[in-house]
Amino acid sequence: GAVVSQHPSWVICKSGTSVKIECRSLDFQATTMFWYRQFPKQSLMLMATSNEGSKATYEQGVEKDKFLINHASLTLSTLTVTSAHPEDSSFYICSATGTSGKGTYEQYFGPGTRLTVT
Amino acid sequence: GDSVTQMEGPVTLSEEAFLTINCTYTATGYPSLFWYVQYPGEGLQLLLKATKADDKGSNKGFEATYRKETTSFHLEKGSVQVSDSAVYFCALRPTSGTYKYIFGTGTRLKVLA
Numbered sequence: 001g002a003v004v005s006q007h008p009s010w011v012i013c014k015s016g017t018s019v020k021i022e023c024r025s026l027d028f029q030a031t032t033m034f035w036y037r038q039f040p041k042q043s044l045m046l047m048a049t050s051n052e053g054s055k056a057t058y059e060q061g062v063e064k065d066k067f068l069i070n071h072a073s074l075t076l077s078t079l080t081v082t083s084a085h086p087e088d089s090s091f092y093i094c095s096a097t098g099t100s101g102k103g104t105y106e107q108y109f110g111p112g113t114r115l116t117v118t
Numbered sequence: 119g120d121s122v123t124q125m126e127g128p129v130t131l132s133e134e135a136f137l138t139i140n141c142t143y144t145a146t147g148y149p150s151l152f153w154y155v156q157y158p159g160e161g162l163q164l165l166l167k168a169t170k171a172d173d174k175g176s177n178k179g180f181e182a183t184y185r186k187e188t189t190s191f192h193l194e195k196g197s198v199q200v201s202d203s204a205v206y207f208c209a210l211r212p213t214s215g216t217y218k219y220i221f222g223t224g225t226r227l228k229v230l231a
Contacts, residue, residue, distance in 0.1 A: 006161075032217050043207065043223045044162075093161050097217045106211075107219055109154070111161040 002028045004096050006110035013084055013117055021079045021113045023094030029074040030096035034107060035067070038091040050077050084117040091115075120145040124208050124222035131198055131229050139193040139206055139225045141182075147213030151175075151184055151191040154207040156224070162207065165193075198229045 003026040013019045023033055032051050036044040048064075050056040050071035058064045066088075068080040077096075081088050091114050095107040125140040143149065150169045154162040166175030171186035180195045191208060208222040 034218070041226070043221050046218065049218065095162075106152075106164070106167070107217065108164075109162040112159075114159070 002026075002096070002098075002106075002108040004030075004094065004108045004110040006092075006094055006113050008113060009111060010114040011116070013115070015085055015117055016083055018080055018082045019084055019115060021081075021092055021094075021115070023077045023079070023096065023110050025075045025096045025098075025108070028096075028098050028108075030077070030098055031074065032097050033071055033077040034095045034097075035069060035077075035079050036093045036095070038093060038112075040091075044093060047079075081115065084115070086117045089115055089117045120149070120210060120212050120220050122208050122210055122220050122222040124225050126223075126225070127205075128226040128228055131227070133200055133229055133231055134197045135229075137193070137195040137198045137202075137227065139208075139227070141191045141193065141208035141222060143189050143191065143208075143210050145189075145210055145212055148186070149210040149212050151182070152209045152211070152219070153180070153182055153191070153193050154209060156205045156207065158204075165206070198227070200229045200231050203227055203229045 005024045007022045035047045047062045048056045048058045050069050056069035071077040093112045095109045097107050121144045123142050152167045153165040155165045166177045168175045168184035174183045182191050182193045205224045205226050207224045209219045
């Protein structure tokens with residue numbers, strides 16, 4: 001299957017700082033990428049959908065000024081958590097999908113990034 | 119709207135026991151159906167999928183059949199192993215015009231030696 005990577009796999013930051021998480025599709029062109037948040041022992045909550053070259057579409061209740069998403073190329077999307085607070089601590093997972101060739105139509109998930117805000 | 123309902127966990131089984139995790143869905147048309155597995159501290163891995171009615175997805179001894187008449191996609195395995203301990207998510211991708219998935223709440227499986 002298609003491969004999606006995330007970096008870093010875990011990060012600890014201080015309250016008030018910003019942290020950037022990268023999501024890359026390694027062997028296909030990802031026209032659409034998704035960002036999820038997962039709380040302990042819970043399901044995935046879709047935060048936003050990003051299409052390459054366009055502004056991200058955020059789900060209801062997700063603060064777009066806090067969770068900045070950029071999808072500048074067909075292989076890279078970034079999620080920046082701005083002015084992080086302890087309640088932003090969570091497991092963030094990205095996924096990617098393409099519209100032709102490898103990676104078509106299915107979501108391929110990254111391994112996740114654990115963010116801890118102290 | 120579209121939705122996925124999974125059986126509540128946790129499910130605790132002895133090694134070599136038979137596993138069933140129920141999943142039912144509500145959707146218009148013919149969604150694609152998926153089972154994902156999440157091991158501790160990791161992301162989701164696609165376990166199996168089915169894209170049309172009566173399709174059977176299978177992988178690593180796990181099976182699920184797309185049942186349109188009962189709107190179900192139950193996950194089964196004949197003999198579980200300790201290494202199958204994980205959280206299992208049922209998901210659907212709606213028929214029309216979106217790549218968004220709708221996930222169930224997940225079912226935690228614990229297999230005891």
